[in-house]
Amino acid sequence: xxxxxxxxxxxxxxxxxxxxxxxxxxxxxxxxxxxxxxxxxxxxxxxxxxxxxxxxxxxxxxxxxxxxxxxxxxxxxxxxxxxxxxxxxxxxxxxxxxxxxxxxxxxxxxxxxxxxxxxxxxxxxxxxxxxxxxxxxxxxxxxxxxxxxxxxxxxxxxxxxxxxxxxxxxxxxxxxxxxxxxxxxxxxxxxxxxxxxxxxxxxxxxxxxxxxxxxxxxxxxxxxxxxxxxxxxxxxxxx
Amino acid sequence: xxxxxxxxxxxxxxxxxxxxxxxxxxxxxxxxxxxxxxxxxxxxxxxxxxxxxxxxxxxxxxxxxxxxxxxxxxxxxxxxxxxxxxxxxxxxxxxxxxxxxxxxxxxxxxxxxxxxxxxxxxxxxxxxxxxxxxxxxxxxxxxxxxxxxxxxxxxxxxxxxxxxxxxxxxxxxxxxxxxxxxxxxxxxxxxxxxxxxxxxxxxxxxxxxxxxxxxxxxxxxxxxxxxxxxxxxxxxxxxxxxxxxxxxxxxxxxxxxxxxxxxxxxxxxxxxxxxxxxxxxxxxxxxxxxxxxxxxxxxxxxxxxxxxxxxxxxxxxxxxxxxxxxxxxxxxxxxxxxxxxxxxxxxxxxxxxxxxxxxxxxxxxxxxxxxxxxxxxxxxxxxxxxxxxxxxxxxxxxxxxxxxxxxxxxxxxxxxxxxxxxxxxxxxxxxxxxxxxxxxxxxxxx
Ligand SMILES: Nc1ncnc2c1ncn2[C@@H]1O[C@H](COP(=O)(O)OP(=O)(O)OP(=O)(O)O)[C@@H](O)[C@H]1O
Ligand SMILES: [Mg+2]
Numbered sequence: 001x002x003x004x005x006x007x008x009x010x011x012x013x014x015x016x017x018x019x020x021x022x023x024x025x026x027x028x029x030x031x032x033x034x035x036x037x038x039x040x041x042x043x044x045x046x047x048x049x050x051x052x053x054x055x056x057x058x059x060x061x062x063x064x065x066x067x068x069x070x071x072x073x074x075x076x077x078x079x080x081x082x083x084x085x086x087x088x089x090x091x092x093x094x095x096x097x098x099x100x101x102x103x104x105x106x107x108x109x110x111x112x113x114x115x116x117x118x119x120x121x122x123x124x125x126x127x128x129x130x131x132x133x134x135x136x137x138x139x140x141x142x143x144x145x146x147x148x149x150x151x152x153x154x155x156x157x158x159x160x161x162x163x164x165x166x167x168x169x170x171x172x173x174x175x176x177x178x179x180x181x182x183x184x185x186x187x188x189x190x191x192x193x194x195x196x197x198x199x200x201x202x203x204x205x206x207x208x209x210x211x212x213x214x215x216x217x218x219x220x221x222x223x224x225x226x227x228x229x230x231x232x233x234x235x236x237x238x239x
Numbered sequence: 240x241x242x243x244x245x246x247x248x249x250x251x252x253x254x255x256x257x258x259x260x261x262x263x264x265x266x267x268x269x270x271x272x273x274x275x276x277x278x279x280x281x282x283x284x285x286x287x288x289x290x291x292x293x294x295x296x297x298x299x300x301x302x303x304x305x306x307x308x309x310x311x312x313x314x315x316x317x318x319x320x321x322x323x324x325x326x327x328x329x330x331x332x333x334x335x336x337x338x339x340x341x342x343x344x345x346x347x348x349x350x351x352x353x354x355x356x357x358x359x360x361x362x363x364x365x366x367x368x369x370x371x372x373x374x375x376x377x378x379x380x381x382x383x384x385x386x387x388x389x390x391x392x393x394x395x396x397x398x399x400x401x402x403x404x405x406x407x408x409x410x411x412x413x414x415x416x417x418x419x420x421x422x423x424x425x426x427x428x429x430x431x432x433x434x435x436x437x438x439x440x441x442x443x444x445x446x447x448x449x450x451x452x453x454x455x456x457x458x459x460x461x462x463x464x465x466x467x468x469x470x471x472x473x474x475x476x477x478x479x480x481x482x483x484x485x486x487x488x489x490x491x492x493x494x495x496x497x498x499x500x501x502x503x504x505x506x507x508x509x510x511x512x513x514x515x516x517x518x519x520x521x522x523x524x525x526x527x528x529x530x531x532x533x534x535x536x537x538x539x540x541x542x543x544x545x546x547x548x549x550x551x552x553x554x555x556x557x558x559x560x561x562x563x564x565x566x567x568x569x570x571x572x573x574x575x576x577x578x579x580x581x582x583x584x585x586x587x588x589x590x591x592x593x594x595x596x597x598x599x600x601x602x603x604x605x606x607x608x609x610x611x612x613x614x615x616x617x618x619x620x621x622x623x624x625x626x627x628x629x630x631x632x633x634x635x636x637x638x639x640x641x642x643x644x645x646x647x648x649x650x651x652x653x654x655x656x657x658x659x660x661x662x663x664x665x666x667x668x669x670x671x672x673x674x675x676x677x678x679x680x681x682x683x684x685x
Binding site: 052056059061062081082085086088089090094096100101102104105109113114116117118119124167 | 244248249251252571572574575576577578579580581582583585679682683
């Protein structure tokens with residue numbers, strides 16, 4: 001895909017360090033990375049390289065110690081927590097290795113939850129009716145049409161991850177950040193989930209950042225970014 | 240709104256939280272029922288002492304006071320409708336030739352002090368007394384059997400075969416098996432100054448005949464007091480001063496102005512009784528007169544409130560424990576909600592909402608069941624009595640027709656506010672713990 005598209009997320013000289021006792025651990029040491037609209041990027045690196053840390057920074061869940069994360073060309077570090085939360089809610093979808101569904105809610109309610117979070121008391125029921133149909137459709141799209149009212153504990157690992165994908169996509173985000181989404185699945189189930197993600201990505205022209213240890217999976221992305229010890233050591237344009 | 244629905248789902252999947260609801264329910268229920276019972280009891284007692292006391296009571300009138308002078312001074316007040324003189328003495332009242340009964344063991348009527356032969360003797364002018372107090376009602380009470388009633392309740396203290404009459408509380412009459420016309424002897428004493436200047440007690444015996452029974456609503460009054468004609472007492476105690484008076488019962492026109500009238504009368508009495516620049520006499524409204532007695536019950540009510548509020552605190556701790564457990568269990572959800580666009584404050588309020596739901600559920604259930612129990616307390620007592628034979632509240636001890644109950648909206652409001660505040664406090668602590676939790680920690684691992 002072309003690189004002329006506007007950037008969705010941009011990390012400019014991002015540093016992140018943690019203080020443990022009186023020692024400082026430099027986890028990220030000046031990362032520069034741009035993800036453009038509609039682009040799929042694979043992020044590879046050894047364990048402990050700082051991939052998850054970078055993903056959390058890009059997802060506005062955390063703030064860099066130094067440097068800046070821009071969303072659609074807009075600096076975010078000086079914005080309020082509430083504003084960043086709103087950006088996350090509207091424009092960024094997350095998929096995690098351990099699914100992170102809420103066990104008390106059914107598949108349908110889990111998918112709906114993010115949508116309902118932005119709604120005030122007044123419009124609640126109207127918004128819920130509106131989102132309900134969309135959520136149902138989304139779950140049907142990921143192949144869980146028969147599992148709408150099952151709790152996460154009643155779903156298999158693959159089904160849970162599909163549900164998590166449906167949840168990430170319901171708000172129609174501009175980018176999905178996935179942290180080892182298949183890390184917990186057997187290869188066959190993983191392949192199914194991967195197929196699903198890529199097909200939805202193509203349908204919707206989403207930007208996609210995929211953290212993975214799987215070379216073959218990375219090869220399917222537009223670009224492969226390799227990290228080591230908190231810095232990007234190589235960027236390879238695949239297509 | 241999503242927070243509330245999420246909170247409700249959290250709670251519904253954790254029945255342990257019912258403990259918190261139950262705790263608050265019980266404490267609110269108990270606070271409503273017990274305090275309503277006490278308030279009702281207090282009001283009934285107030286009505287009872289009211290029925291046995293005149294509007295205003297003048298007491299501690301010094302011995303040199305002349306009734307005629309005092310009466311005239313009191314009658315000058317525009318709000319005084321009637322005034323009646325009383326002499327107050329004490330003594331032992333037993334049938335002549337009989338020895339007094341042994342000291343009673345504490346029993347049902349020990350509460351009224353009504354089962355010992357030592358009692359207070361009021362000397363009254365029956366005609367005046369009936370104008371200043373409810374004496375006529377006491378004598379005409381429908382509870383009194385015809386054979387125990389005074390021959391003519393308009394002149395109840397008329398001598399019976401030339402012996403002065405005595406009016407006795409109905410309970411005492413029944414217990415001692417007395418009937419109208421029975422002879423009784425009042426044994427008492429008075430201090431007499433002899434020639435050497437010392438005071439010595441001189442025994443006095445007055446032969447009386449039972450004139451009839453009286454009955455006020457106040458069992459304690461009936462058990463401890465008897466009435467004789469004021470002339471009889473005057474003749475025995477102060478033969479040299481035929482106008483002596485110790486107490487005055489006063490009836491007023493306008494009950495709204497009781498306090499003001501009592502204050503005015505106090506000045507009048509002070510003026511009349513003044514001697515060597517010192518003022519004597521005390522003027523009290525019926526409420527002041529019975530203050531000690533009523534304060535006792537309201538003091539007990541206060542103690543009950545404290546005990547029951549402690550239950551509420553225990554309930555709050557219960558709630559705190561279950562909510563804390565839940566927060567620990569739900570740390571991963573804190574991460575999820577944050578990732579999906581929740582702010583730290585927003586996520587905290589989910590847990591706060593859990594506490595609020597528990598509290599509101601407990602308080603509303605407690606209020607409803609509490610009010611229902613209080614209203615149907617008498618029916619509940621009867622059902623208990625009928626099914627198990629246990630009497631929850633011995634009505635006759637307190638001279639009651641039904642279990643008293645008075646639901647005060649102000650108290651309901653107080654309980655509600657108190658319970659909501661304790662509930663809020665108990666939910667804030669776990670919620671704050673949730674807020675301090677770093678959402679990224681749970682997103683990294685499982
Ligand atoms: N809150 C924290 N406090 C201290 N150190 C941290 C913290 N979070 C992460 N680290 C450290 O930062 C480093 C990078 O962690 P990160 O989770 O980003 O690695 P990763 O590349 O995602 O590894 P993996 O492939 O195993 O998931 C690790 O050495 C980790 O110990
Ligand atoms: Mg990681």
